[in-house]
Amino acid sequence: MVKVSVVIPVYNAEDFIEESLDCILNQTLDDLEVICVDDGSEDSSLEILNEIASRDSRVKVFHQENQGGGAARNNALRHVTGEYLYFMDADDRVETDAFDEFYALSTKHDLDFLIFKATNYAEDTGEYFETPYYNMDRIRDFARGKVFSFEDLGDLIFNISVTPWCKFYNTKFVLESGAQFLEGSIFHDNQFFWEVLFNAERMYFIDKSYYIRRRHSASSTGAGDLRYINIINVVNNIIKLFVKYDQIDRFRQILYNKKVLWITTRFFEIRDEFKDDFYRAMKDDFSSEGDDFIGCLDEKNRFLFNAVLSSKTARHFDLMCKNYDLKKENARLKNQKKLPNFLKYKLKKHVK
Known part of the structure; x- marks a missing residue:
């Protein structure tokens, strides 16, 4: 069993996927597997994934007809073998020391999952900026270095970002919860988040940004369609x-x-x-x-x-x-x- 399974759904991400995979494969914690599910890409994403997989045995590539990110993540969940689980988008980045810190904290506190902050990157302007949604200040003020449960949070449950890439999960906990991503919806993260949260007894918040979310016009949740x-x-x-x-x-x-x-x-x-x-x-x-x-x-x-x-x-x-x-x-x-x-x-x- 590897320490960390990283799940990346991929759809038409030829401009970004190599950069995203580089920050995973160059993590200071290298005992990991990367499960990439190509969701019927119409560009060269699948070819790029297969080429990277041929160079690094930690990368596993699966392909499906286009069904959306939710279906791709559910597909990947059937293949994970890691002790811990991380979801990432194909056009984003994560700090290269993140998994070392996540794994140490998760094993030390026997966590169901930990939560951390994210920074936004505007593709059009090259600017980095923060938003309250990903800073989760109210959670920070409540948590302050303690382990907490769903019951402890009260109304603060509505102040946690639902995005899976702001979390680092215990794989066994996720699989036993039965949580699945909603298929056929661009807002598929929500169902998974709430199902996992309702089952959580041991969570932890890190007051630090590890994830860089790329914001650009091609994003499904920003398309306005x-x-x-x-x-x-x-x-x-x-x-x-x-x-x-x-x-x-x-x-x-x-x-x-x-x-x-x-x-x-x-x-x-x-x-x-x-x-x-x-x-x-x-x-x-x-x-x-x-x-x-x-x-x-x-x-x-x-x-x-x-x-x-x-x-x-x-x-x-x-x-x-x-x-x-x-x-x-x-x-x-x-x-x-x-x-x-x-x-x-x-x-x-x-x-x-």
């Missing part, structure tokens, strides 16, 4: 997992607000030519919710929910939301004008 409609099914599957693990009563209010937020956010991000299709799917889904759902919503999400149901078209809904935001901003400015001068000064100083 019709696949964004998948988010409706994904969110409903997440709610079903909360029911499965008897967590729905504990988190119902947060979860129902998250549903409205997650779905409407993708509506505003999808390209204009697909908004009508998204709107119809969103309206059909919201129409199935009852009074118990609506009663859990805060002011903004209740407005969004009702606006979806009462509007006639995607354009109408969009305008309703813009009008709502404008009214809120005007009310904020009006209230600010009513403040005493010394409070206006404090507020202005704080904003700066």
Whole structure:
């Protein structure tokens, strides 16, 4: 048994796959295997993988017809032999000392998985930048060098990035959890994350960025195309997992607000030519919710929910939301004008 299995789904990544594999094969911990699943690439990705595998026996290459990243990762899970498991995207990089540190901490604390931060790299500008989503500051403030369980986290479960490449897993734990990636969806990470999290008893957070996420126009989750409609099914599957693990009563209010937020956010991000299709799917889904759902919503999400149901078209809904935001901003400015001068000064100083 090797110490670490690295899973990399590959689709049309000929420009990046060699660089990504280099940072894995040059890890200071070299007792590893790399399982690459080519997901029906139409470029030279498969040829590149086979050539690298011919030079390094640690690289194992599998091929499947195009089914998406979720299916590719599930396929790879059938072949892993490592004590620990790491998922990586084919266009990203990880620090070359990462696995040494991950393995040492995981064995020392007998972890189900550990969590760490990531840095973004903008392909178009060459800039590196951080985001709150991958910094997970609230988790850092809570964890501070301690082992914790799902039960310990409480509402903080919603502050962990769902991405698998920000985690280092115990392979036996993952396989016994039965967690699988959602196939046929660009948001396939979510189902795997929640299933694993609900089973986790020993987690650990490292306040350090090891992963470099490449952001470019070819990314499936940044494309803004019709696949964004998948988010409706994904969110409903997440709610079903909360029911499965008897967590729905504990988190119902947060979860129902998250549903409205997650779905409407993708509506505003999808390209204009697909908004009508998204709107119809969103309206059909919201129409199935009852009074118990609506009663859990805060002011903004209740407005969004009702606006979806009462509007006639995607354009109408969009305008309703813009009008709502404008009214809120005007009310904020009006209230600010009513403040005493010394409070206006404090507020202005704080904003700066």
